[in-house]
Amino acid sequence: MxxxxxxxxxxxxxxxxAEVVSHQLLxxxxxxxxxxxxxxxxxxxxxxxxxxxxxxxxxxxDAIGGQEMLLPALHPAELWQESGRWDVxxxxxxxxxxxxxxDLCLGMTHEEVMTSIARGELRSYKQxxxxxxxxxxxxxxxxxxxxxxxxxxQFIMKDSYTFDLDAxxxxxxxxxxxxxxxxxxxxxxxxxxxxxxxSGAMGGSQSHEFMIASDAGEDYVAVxxxxxxxxxxxxxxxxxxxxxxxxPEGDLTPEKFQTPGRKTIAEVAEFTGLPESSQIKSLAxxxxxxxxxxxxxxxxxxxxxxxxxxxxxxxxxxxxxxxMQTWLGAAAGSLGPVxxxxxxxxxxxxxxxxxxxxxxxxxxxxxxxxxxPGEDFQAQCHDLRQVAAGDTCAxxxxxxEVRKTIELxxxxxxxxxxxxxxxxxxxxxxxxxxxxxxGSYGIGIERILAAAIEQHHDKDGMTLPAPIAPFTVVVTPVxxxxxxxxxxxxxxxxxxLAAGLDALxxxxxxxPGVKFKDADLIGIPFRITxxxxxAGGMVELVTRRDKQSRDVPVGEAAAAVAGLAHA
RNA sequence: CGGGGCGUAGCGCAGCCUGGUAGCGCACCUGCCUUGGGCGCAGGGGGUCGGGCGUUCAAAUCGCCCCGCCCCGACCA
Numbered sequence: 001m002x003x004x005x006x007x008x009x010x011x012x013x014x015x016x017x018a019e020v021v022s023h024q025l026l027x028x029x030x031x032x033x034x035x036x037x038x039x040x041x042x043x044x045x046x047x048x049x050x051x052x053x054x055x056x057x058x059x060x061x062d063a064i065g066g067q068e069m070l071l072p073a074l075h076p077a078e079l080w081q082e083s084g085r086w087d088v089x090x091x092x093x094x095x096x097x098x099x100x101x102x103d104l105c106l107g108m109t110h111e112e113v114m115t116s117i118a119r120g121e122l123r124s125y126k127q128x129x130x131x132x133x134x135x136x137x138x139x140x141x142x143x144x145x146x147x148x149x150x151x152x153x154q155f156i157m158k159d160s161y162t163f164d165l166d167a168x169x170x171x172x173x174x175x176x177x178x179x180x181x182x183x184x185x186x187x188x189x190x191x192x193x194x195x196x197x198x199s200g201a202m203g204g205s206q207s208h209e210f211m212i213a214s215d216a217g218e219d220y221v222a223v224x225x226x227x228x229x230x231x232x233x234x235x236x237x238x239x240x241x242x243x244x245x246x247x248p249e250g251d252l253t254p255e256k257f258q259t260p261g262r263k264t265i266a267e268v269a270e271f272t273g274l275p276e277s278s279q280i281k282s283l284a285x286x287x288x289x290x291x292x293x294x295x296x297x298x299x300x301x302x303x304x305x306x307x308x309x310x311x312x313x314x315x316x317x318x319x320x321x322x323x324m325q326t327w328l329g330a331a332a333g334s335l336g337p338v339x340x341x342x343x344x345x346x347x348x349x350x351x352x353x354x355x356x357x358x359x360x361x362x363x364x365x366x367x368x369x370x371x372x373p374g375e376d377f378q379a380q381c382h383d384l385r386q387v388a389a390g391d392t393c394a395x396x397x398x399x400x401e402v403r404k405t406i407e408l409x410x411x412x413x414x415x416x417x418x419x420x421x422x423x424x425x426x427x428x429x430x431x432x433x434x435x436x437x438x439g440s441y442g443i444g445i446e447r448i449l450a451a452a453i454e455q456h457h458d459k460d461g462m463t464l465p466a467p468i469a470p471f472t473v474v475v476t477p478v479x480x481x482x483x484x485x486x487x488x489x490x491x492x493x494x495x496x497l498a499a500g501l502d503a504l505x506x507x508x509x510x511x512p513g514v515k516f517k518d519a520d521l522i523g524i525p526f527r528i529t530x531x532x533x534x535a536g537g538m539v540e541l542v543t544r545r546d547k548q549s550r551d552v553p554v555g556e557a558a559a560a561v562a563g564l565a566h567a
Numbered sequence: 568c569g570g571g572g573c574g575u576a577g578c579g580c581a582g583c584c585u586g587g588u589a590g591c592g593c594a595c596c597u598g599c600c601u602u603g604g605g606c607g608c609a610g611g612g613g614g615u616c617g618g619g620c621g622u623u624c625a626a627a628u629c630g631c632c633c634c635g636c637c638c639c640g641a642c643c644a
Contacts, residue, residue: 012593012605013579017637037636092643109644143642410644479602513604531603
């Protein structure tokens with residue numbers, strides 16, 4: 001295409017509202033414009049890039065037997081009420097009313113619609129398994145859209161849904177998706193990690209997330225470089241580092257001592273001269289409206305996800321100061337488990353086997369020493385601790401890293417949640433009704449683009465992987481006033497097209513600097529510069545990533561790019 | 568939803584404190600010039616100063632209310 005005819009509104013400066021790199025570059029390079037918070041228009045360049053990403057996703061989904069469909073974005077409320085998610089999703093679901101005041105919503109995923117199709121049509125085990133997918137716009141009323149395309153209210157997702165007769169069938173479908181996702185992210189030029197994930201409100205027995213490391217992300221994952229263990233921090237397990245000081249021996253009796261003004265673990269550690277790991281951290285929590293005391297080693301953090309799971313609770317929160325005073329008789333900083341009745345006490349596994357520790361006395365400005373779990377108080381034991389960097393891997397013992405990541409894809413074994421609640425059953429070989437087991441598998445299309453930019457950029461702009469760049473090569477005559485350069489550039493451009501390359505001819509009447517800067521900014525992987533060396537029959541082939549330039553004969557330029565692009 | 572910041576030309580900003588004809592840079596248009604990293608000269612177009620109400624002879628500027636956007640937190644298959 002001819003650049004002079006295209007709408008590529010590049011900006012010289014960064015728009016003030018953009019914070020993360022991908023957002024800044026998407027705006028500067030003229031890929032997107034914002035319409036409202038979390039709602040973007042995808043201009044020409046973004047659309048080309050997204051189309052390439054979608055084509056890759058589609059090919060890989062088709063390769064595992066997926067059947068593409070196009071489903072409604074508008075869903076009747078009844079559908080979501082059947083599955084129970086109308087209430088569960090609450091305000092995150094975009095609600096709409098039609099002219100007759102009927103409730104509808106804009107679909108944030110399509111489990112309900114897919115299941116409603118399946119239950120009307122799938123009758124026999126012979127029709128299973130099925131893999132159905134769709135690539136389309138979804139909506140979420142995010143409480144806080146942010147970071148450009150990374151957290152938005154309207155976005156394109158590839159979602160697929162599988163229907164199987166039994167768990168073994170689901171395992172196969174799940175595995176196929178796992179492998180397809182690896183191929184998709186590989187082809188998009190992303191380096192990613194697959195992590196065990198928390199299934200959250202989706203339920204189900206197993207789920208994995210596909211993450212790429214980035215400071216722009218919002219999820220943390222724990223990764224073991226040695227054995228490959230990787231899990232979302234919500235779910236990760238590890239062996240805690242040893243306590244900094246050995247516990248005092250002996251069967252000592254709890255003893256109250258004064259700790260005036262010492263509220264935090266760190267203050268008490270300093271006051272007593274004993275490390276934080278010699279204390280019991282006592283957190284007054286409220287799980288589904290009921291008080292609970294959660295105990296951890298002093299230097300450990302509570303994982304709210306694990307805590308909620310241990311309590312079987314939907315909603316958890318820290319107790320308010322007044323509640324602590326009523327239930328325990330002291331303020332945060334002086335709480336402890338000794339003598340607590342009337343509320344469950346649960347303790348993290350790292351407290352097991354410890355002796356003679358320090359904890360709050362449930363009296364302001366007092367603590368207890370010589371407190372031994374199991375003797376001086378009783379508590380249910382659970383894994384409650386959030387993994388921290390430096391913990392050792394539970395599998396192999398190597399130190400774990402914690403990385404900030406962006407979630408690009410998530411695969412779930414759903415189980416029977418939707419087929420049961422919405423009545424999807426088929427007849428099995430024996431003629432009896434059988435339940436259908438489902439899986440669901442999502443990929444955020446825009447997130448692939450944003451993540452690729454986060455991962456591939458430099459001071460001049462994007463350095464996109466060729467398979468997802470909007471164009472593969474740009475042909476740039478340095479001085480378009482010179483007929484020889486103009487003609488040679490045009491010829492090379494046509495040869496590129498003939499070679500099957502996505503080529504762009506920068507025929508604008510601009511100074512060379514402008515053309516180079518723009519090409520760098522929008523991240524075209526290859527540039528053929530037609531300039532002075534044309535007199536000697538040569539042009540320059542520049543690769544965007546490493547800025548390496550080499551001279552090639554005019555007649556071989558297109559073939560040279562084709563060779564590199566398909567390498 | 569809590570905390571913070573911002574809203575003046577397409578983009579980046581000054582002006583506001585101390586009320587008095589709305590400015591700068593970039594971008595854009597015309598002409599000349601120039602052509603290997605966002606060139607130079609000359610001329611020009613473009614503004615409900617986020618919105619409403621109020622104070623005042625007079626409001627971008629002061630007061631009140633509202634809206635929008637960004638950041639932190641809460642939230643987040």
